[in-house]
Amino acid sequence: MIFDEKHECMPLDSLRELQEKRLRAAVKVAYEKVAHYKRVFDENRLKPEDIKTLDDLDKIPFTYKNDLRDNYPFGMLAVPLHDVAEIHASSGTTGNPTVVAYTKNDIALWSHVMARTFACAGATPNDIVQNAYGYGLFTGGLGFHYGALELGASIVPTSSGQTKRQLKLIQDFGSTVITCTPSYSVHMAEEAMASGIDPRTTTIRLGILGAEPWSEEMRREIEEKWAMDAIDIYGLSEIIGPGVAVECPAKNGLHLFSDHFFPEIINPETGERLPDGGRGELVLTTLTKEALPLLRFRVGDITSITHEPCEACGRTMPRIAKIFGRTDDMLIVRGINVFPSQIESVLLSVEGAEPHYLIVVDRERGLDRLEIQVEVSQQLFTDEVKGLETLRDKISDEIENVLGVKAAVKLVEPQTIERSMGKAKRVIDNRRI
Template identity: 55%
Template sequence: MIYNEKYETMDIDEKKELQLRRLQKIVKTAYEKVPFYKKKFDDAGVKPEDIKTLKDIEKIPFTTKADLREAYPFGMFAVDEEEIVEIHTTSGTTGKPTVTGYTKKDIGIWQEIIARAIVMAGGGKKDIIQNGYGYGLFTGGLGVHHGGYKLGAIVVPMSSGNTKRQLEIMSDFQTTILTCTPSYAMYLAESLEKIGLTKKDISLKTGIFGAEMWTSEMRDKLEEKLGIDALNIYGLTELTGPGVAMECLEKSGLHISDDHFYPEIIDPKTKKSLNEGEKGELVLTTLTKEGMPVIRFRTKDLTSINWNKCKCGRTTPRISRISGRSDDMLKVRGVIVFPSQIESAILKIEGLTPNYQIIITRPEFLDEIDILVEATPALFSDEMKEMEEIEIKIANEIKKEIGLRVNLQIVESESLPRSEGKAVRVIDKRNLEN
């Protein structure tokens, strides 16, 4: 089943004509109504009328997360504030969060692309969707909620946490679709076994999982333990939230709603466009966003693109599973983390040196963060009880900064490896390539 056959199965040449019209319009809007873009275009010597073909998008400068942060809070809006009906933000990263605003039309488009995603997962009006994504400023919860409402399905707004209640609801309501992070889905699966239930005691058929990178092995385990099709959803707060791309039941890549988002793949070092099938950094342009158009946004996500028609019948391009990022930003349990955030928390404590190491592992299915931090000789000679209290204090400071629990250990001064070049602060031992 396809939710919107007109756009999801559109002839490629017809789609390109549509994209060009929309690109020309959004570029003109951004230039005329967003001072940031007018300056950006003028500095690059580009005018809206220079965009005569889709290839001409390469003349336009990139937009980065740093650009959006500098415009905090409403500097990127293309409409008057009274036209904005909903606002979401990222979690904050190294400073101010990035903000995105939606008009009523934008919310309608968001509903549409999530409805498409749910149908790609085999969903329909008769389904009960248990929404385990977080509500609030995070886009996940309300994004899925908007789409389920549009589709006409029943949405159970559980949000994350309260695992026992989640499982009770899943069993009592006979939920058919689960939406949450894949690591939390695995935790639910393992908790199900612990309370003596099996996949036969629930009615799940599909999981729509995103907000963090996950492997094909994780998919296999989730499908085995829950008896479902485990599918990948992709999105960014900066553009709209979840629904930018979604995996269909063929599981051969994530379909981009390219009537609303124009995709490019670039070499992150040279910034040159890459060919179909070559892995590089995903760059996205909103084609229909009223409240906050975003032109050539560097996502930092590494993937490749396939323009061939899918066996499901859709002609929308497909990106491969995100295998990593082109910067030092980490995504752990669905939360964006920068090493500098951890450093900031460490440096608030007297007696610690700036030398630390972050080790990220996935021993089972949940990410773990282990942090080793060097102490001064004076601090390291303190009593064991005092050391333990300091470790707890630091761990709490880091949790306040990033919102995640960490395993922290104070180590002796000069015990961590040194480098003559750039310090190796992060060791990511997760296998995210498969």
């Protein structure tokens, strides 16, 4: 099923025309309503009228995550707060979270692209969607909720966690679609088998999985464990949340809804745009967002793009490859973005000095496990066990406060964390992604 055939299958020349019309309007609004963009344009002696076609896009300087942080909380908004309907936030790297806001029209757009997403993945209005993405400031929960609502499916808003209850409701309600992170779907399957339920025999037939990178091997494992289709979805809160791109059942790239979010792939070093098939950093421009328009936003994810229409489903939306990795040191743990610098600032705030530390990420029974090893320096050391335990718990609590994800803190001896080129290695990721 194609939810919005008119746009999703639009002939490429009409699509380009629509994108250019929307781009001109978006640039005008950004310039007139957002001080940051006015300054950037003026500094570069650029006028909104200079951006006429998609080929003019590369005249506009990039927007970075830092620009959002520097304008915390509402400096990047193009509308007065009075017109904002919903505000979300993700954990920040330096204390301040990244804030994103939606007008009522933005929420309608989000619902619409998420309804497209559900339909593209293979869901229908007859499905019972169990939404196990976290509800709250994280955009995953509500994004999927709005989409299922717009599609006309039945929603079971379980949110994340409470795996036993998730399994009971799947069985009792006959849920047919599960939406969650890929790692959580593995965890659920393993919990099910441990309590004598074969996930293959449940009514679940489709999983729409995202918010963290995952491999084809992991897809095969999930599809086999659940006897379901496992579909990859892509999005980020700065652009809209989930609903930017999704696979069709052919699983041959993620269809990116480019009539609303215009994609470029660039060489992250030089900023030059790459041709189809070239692997580089994804850059997105919002064409229709009201509250938080972003021009050429550096997403940080590495992928490639093809503009060939999909032979399987007929959509003309360009397709991006499964995400290969990041341009920065950002980790995604249980769907939450984690930067080593966040951990650094916590350690700094707890002890006033930055000890050597190592972030170790493992996947145990499908769930990500974050461990922070902290070298106990002379300054941190106290002669009493309870002092060290207090220190450990304080670090652990503070990390959970800042990141929104639990971390096990392990105190280790000095010089046990490997140093390379004089600088300590910060991250060991043992997950097979």
